[in-house]
Amino acid sequence: MNKFGFQISRPRSINMDLSDDGRREQLLEEVPSYRLCIGCGGCTATCSAGQFTNFNIRRSHTALACNQTEGLAAQLDSCMLCGKCMLVCPRGVNLRGLIIRMRQMLGRV
Amino acid sequence: MNKIAIIGAGPAGIEAAATLAAQQIEVDLYEQGERPLCNIRDKAFLFPNFAEAREVADRLTAKLDNPRIHLHANSDVDHLTESGDGRWIVNGETYDRVLITTGYRTFDAHRKEELGYGIYRGVHTSLEMEQMLREGKIVNANGDVPQRIAFLQCVGSRDEKTGNLYCSKLCCVTAVKQAIEVRKLIPDAEIFIFYMDLRMWGQHYEELYRQAQQEYGIRFVRGRISEAGGTYDGRVQIKSEDTLMGLPLKITTDLLVLMVGMEPSEGTRKLAEQCRICGDYGFAASADPHLDDNRTTHRGLYVAGACKRPMTLTDAVNDGRSAAVCLMGE
Numbered sequence: 001m002n003k004f005g006f007q008i009s010r011p012r013s014i015n016m017d018l019s020d021d022g023r024r025e026q027l028l029e030e031v032p033s034y035r036l037c038i039g040c041g042g043c044t045a046t047c048s049a050g051q052f053t054n055f056n057i058r059r060s061h062t063a064l065a066c067n068q069t070e071g072l073a074a075q076l077d078s079c080m081l082c083g084k085c086m087l088v089c090p091r092g093v094n095l096r097g098l099i100i101r102m103r104q105m106l107g108r109v
Numbered sequence: 110m111n112k113i114a115i116i117g118a119g120p121a122g123i124e125a126a127a128t129l130a131a132q133q134i135e136v137d138l139y140e141q142g143e144r145p146l147c148n149i150r151d152k153a154f155l156f157p158n159f160a161e162a163r164e165v166a167d168r169l170t171a172k173l174d175n176p177r178i179h180l181h182a183n184s185d186v187d188h189l190t191e192s193g194d195g196r197w198i199v200n201g202e203t204y205d206r207v208l209i210t211t212g213y214r215t216f217d218a219h220r221k222e223e224l225g226y227g228i229y230r231g232v233h234t235s236l237e238m239e240q241m242l243r244e245g246k247i248v249n250a251n252g253d254v255p256q257r258i259a260f261l262q263c264v265g266s267r268d269e270k271t272g273n274l275y276c277s278k279l280c281c282v283t284a285v286k287q288a289i290e291v292r293k294l295i296p297d298a299e300i301f302i303f304y305m306d307l308r309m310w311g312q313h314y315e316e317l318y319r320q321a322q323q324e325y326g327i328r329f330v331r332g333r334i335s336e337a338g339g340t341y342d343g344r345v346q347i348k349s350e351d352t353l354m355g356l357p358l359k360i361t362t363d364l365l366v367l368m369v370g371m372e373p374s375e376g377t378r379k380l381a382e383q384c385r386i387c388g389d390y391g392f393a394a395s396a397d398p399h400l401d402d403n404r405t406t407h408r409g410l411y412v413a414g415a416c417k418r419p420m421t422l423t424d425a426v427n428d429g430r431s432a433a434v435c436l437m438g439e
């Protein structure tokens with residue numbers, strides 16, 4: 001099939017028309033404070049793990065919420081659950097709870 | 110005519126007093142400080158047109174020049190109570206009507222310890238920046254001209270950790286204004302504004318933002334600063350995220366300016382509590398925010414200006430005048 005040396009590229013956009021698998025709703029239900037996130041990046045700014053690995057806590061939870069989960073589970077492994085991010089979050093998001101739930105959803109725990 | 114007291118000689122209080130006096134009504138105007146309008150006299154220039162703050166304050170103060178206005182400076186109002194017959198007692202004097210215009214104070218930046226205010230010498234509040242702008246001289250911790258300056262929005266506003274969930278409404282445009290003024294004084298400095306949302310809601314605010322980008326080369330970074338530390342040479346090391354890039358960011362600057370939000374002043378908290386007109390966060394509440402924003406739930410008691418919520422100078426002046434009209438009609 002691939003003898004012409006090209007293949008169909010997968011679209012890279014977030015397709016909001018494709019029904020997600022309900023993970024976002026499930027996450028919001030189980031960690032209700034996540035509804036309050038305004039994407040300010042305070043959590044990522046303070047996260048030590050994010051300084052040295054490709055794990056970015058704000059980006060990770062945003063990614064799961066729009067169903068972009070490729071490679072996400074491995075990134076989440078870098079979190080040490082230290083809770084520093086929760087100390088700076090201006091919206092009081094339960095980030096540690098969020099991370100644990102995300103790990104469970106991605107089959108990591 | 111009835112006896113009227115106004116508590117607080119800020120923009121709302123002065124405008125209310127002047128409006129009443131113009132209608133031949135006698136007013137007692139109480140002011141806890143030595144001079145009226147201290148919050149305006151603290152500023153260098155006013156957004157969005159860079160009017161000189163002192164000149165505007167002088168013009169407003171001139172309105173007090175009326176024999177019917179009796180200004181009581183250095184008069185803190187400790188007690189405001191109902192007399193029982195529908196009148197009000199202010200520091201022992203009985204009045205038929207009282208207007209509260211006790212205004213705001215700025216957020217105490219020490220409370221955000223992670224931002225280093227009061228710990229590192231390069232960290233300042235927007236008030237201190239305003240003072241430097243007034244003097245026309247901006248210096249870093251070592252007394253030199255700073256080459257890199259960062260402003261941080263929403264300090265003490267929109268923040269669960271400080272208990273202030275509300276937006277202070279004026280700091281966004283103030284940061285843009287201050288950044289432009291800094292650029293005028295230090296043409297080759299690098300100037301950054303760290304923001305979560307830029308709220309340019311007023312007339313000419315958005316244009317000021319455009320100007321900041323186009324003419325003054327101010328750089329806008331979308332991310333909240335989580336912490337600031339000092340370096341051995343008096344500079345400030347800042348941690349944030351560039352949320353548009355999705356990467357943590359660090360930057361060392363000569364100055365970090367914290368855009369402190371507006372909170373109810375001590376006087377506002379105290380009087381709102383004594384009169385049982387407490388609104389959100391210690392601000393004073395009017396009877397109805399849509400159609401009855403100067404009366405309160407008590408007869409003869411009125412509110413105007415930033416004692417109700419964060420408010421611009423223009424809005425406070427207009428609100429004071431509106432309260433005066435409301436008060437005269439009763």
Ligand code: SF4
Binds near residue numbers: 041042043044058090
């Ligand atoms: S600090 Fe809180 S509000 Fe900001 S991006 Fe992280 S979770 Fe969202």
Ligand code: SF4
Binds near residue numbers: 050079082084085096
């Ligand atoms: S709990 Fe995880 S995401 Fe939060 S600061 Fe610690 S390592 Fe980073």
Ligand code: SF4
Binds near residue numbers: 308
């Ligand atoms: S006006 Fe701007 S800086 Fe001030 S609290 Fe609101 S969003 Fe934050």
